[in-house]
Amino acid sequence: MDLANNIKTIREKQNLMQKEVALHIGVDKSTYSKIEKGLRELTVSELSKMAKLFNLTTDQIINYNENIIPKEIVIEDKSTLEQMELIQQLDEEDKSTVFKIIDKMLTTKKFKDFFNKNVAAL
Known part of the structure; x- marks a missing residue:
């Protein structure tokens, strides 16, 4: 999976709408839609804000695998x-x-x- 798919999957699992995530990271809905489609890269700042919203680390978003139980954090x-x-x-x-x-x-x-x-x- 790539980052765009990871973000979409996490958002859907957390029952969030695109416009909610867009508002939280400071972009408009059409820009956010492009992020989920892989048509626009995510900035570090946007990824960091998204991690806070999702209550995940940036690493957990980037390497997201819904079939893997979260591993121990050291x-x-x-x-x-x-x-x-x-x-x-x-x-x-x-x-x-x-x-x-x-x-x-x-x-x-x-x-x-x-x-x-x-x-x-x-």
């Missing part, structure tokens, strides 16, 4: 921006848990750095 393999986008896709409770863990780790690191700096000064 956050370490992603850029910092992609990591934050993935975290933002979590529900509020999970997001809160992730940020609490990060806060705890940062606090622990600050204490270690402070301790090492001050012990080294003795």
